[in-house]
Amino acid sequence: MTTTAPFRDSSIRTEKVFGGATLPKTLAPSDPAESGADALAAGVRGQGVALASLLRDHGAILFRGFDVTGPAEFRRVVEAFGWDDMPYLGGAPRVKVDERVFTANEAPLDHYIKFHHEMAMMKEMPSKLFFFCLTPPGEGGATSVARSEAVVAEMERRAPEFVRRLSETGLVLDVEYPLETSKDSVFGSSWKTVLGIDDPVLAEQRAFETMRCSTFEMTEEGTAKIRYGPFPVIETVQGRRIWLNNIDGPEMKMGDEAPVPQEAVEAYRNAFADVSVDVDWQKGDVLLVDNLSTQHARRPGKPPRKVLVSMCK
Numbered sequence: 065m066t067t068t069a070p071f072r073d074s075s076i077r078t079e080k081v082f083g084g085a086t087l088p089k090t091l092a093p094s095d096p097a098e099s100g101a102d103a104l105a106a107g108v109r110g111q112g113v114a115l116a117s118l119l120r121d122h123g124a125i126l127f128r129g130f131d132v133t134g135p136a137e138f139r140r141v142v143e144a145f146g147w148d149d150m151p152y153l154g155g156a157p158r159v160k161v162d163e164r165v166f167t168a169n170e171a172p173l174d175h176y177i178k179f180h181h182e183m184a185m186m187k188e189m190p191s192k193l194f195f196f197c198l199t200p201p202g203e204g205g206a207t208s209v210a211r212s213e214a215v216v217a218e219m220e221r222r223a224p225e226f227v228r229r230l231s232e233t234g235l236v237l238d239v240e241y242p243l244e245t246s247k248d249s250v251f252g253s254s255w256k257t258v259l260g261i262d263d264p265v266l267a268e269q270r271a272f273e274t275m276r277c278s279t280f281e282m283t284e285e286g287t288a289k290i291r292y293g294p295f296p297v298i299e300t301v302q303g304r305r306i307w308l309n310n311i312d313g314p315e316m317k318m319g320d321e322a323p324v325p326q327e328a329v330e331a332y333r334n335a336f337a338d339v340s341v342d343v344d345w346q347k348g349d350v351l352l353v354d355n356l357s358t359q360h361a362r363r364p365g366k367p368p369r370k371v372l373v374s375m376c377k
């Protein structure tokens with residue numbers, strides 16, 4: 065689709081095409097003199113319907129060259145879309161830096177964060193995610209995106225028998241949340257932080273209200289063991305078949321307690337290698353991701369990477 069002022073179609077070197085639509089769609093200011101967060105926000109207010117349609121078709125939109133400079137400007141751009149804020153619930157350690165704005169994940173930058181739909185283990189997922197590059201990584205550290213429909217197609221082609229079996233058993237995921245939050249891991253938040261509650265009894269109630277979990281156990285050491293699932297993994301959301309949950313991790317098991325077969329994990333990794341696109345950050349970039357159609361991951365990288373996030377219902 066052709067865009068109108070203030071946006072100009074642009075591209076990135078790593079983009080790929082799925083169903084005739086590039087991932088991501090990249091938009092730049094049509095007049096470089098009219099860049100800046102206020103120009104971007106004004107453009108968003110004027111082109112909201114067209115941008116929502118682009119997002120639906122492409123899965124992600126990269127706004128590059130607008131030189132958004134800080135959390136407050138980023139928030140104004142997010143607010144220009146007019147979508148409701150979605151509070152974060154989950155295990156990633158995050159720090160609030162402004163209204164609606166958080167650090168993306170405080171886990172060490174050399175850790176790879178695998179592909180996922182944000183909050184896929186919760187009963188309510190955000191429909192859209194905004195990422196903003198305040199400081200680019202010294203090296204690596206791309207945010208990678210992948211169309212979830214393409215992952216389903218690849219898995220059905222590469223591992224049809226596994227997909228069939230998984231549709232029968234579902235997938236389960238066992239997580240033990242610590243009593244105190246640690247920034248040393250990708251999922252280091254305590255159950256108190258994850259659930260936003262200190263009382264263990266109310267925590268259990270909150271877990272069943274908000275999470276797609278089937279069991280909750282508070283241990284004598286004060287950790288909380290939660291079993292998520294069984295999930296069907298492939299789900300139809302807004303008319304699209306998406307691969308909702310990660311199968312690549314020691315905590316993931318088939319619903320009949322069997323381990324996920326190694327060949328299936330290999331097929332899954334290869335599927336993402338084929339269909340994913342790395343977005344190498346430039347300072348001031350804003351990346352909008354349709355969380356209901358598109359997964360994201362964080363490649364390992366080096367400081368000083370600072371990427372902020374905001375989520376919408």
Ligand SMILES: [Fe+2]
Nearest residue numbers: 180181182360
């Ligand atoms: Fe994420």
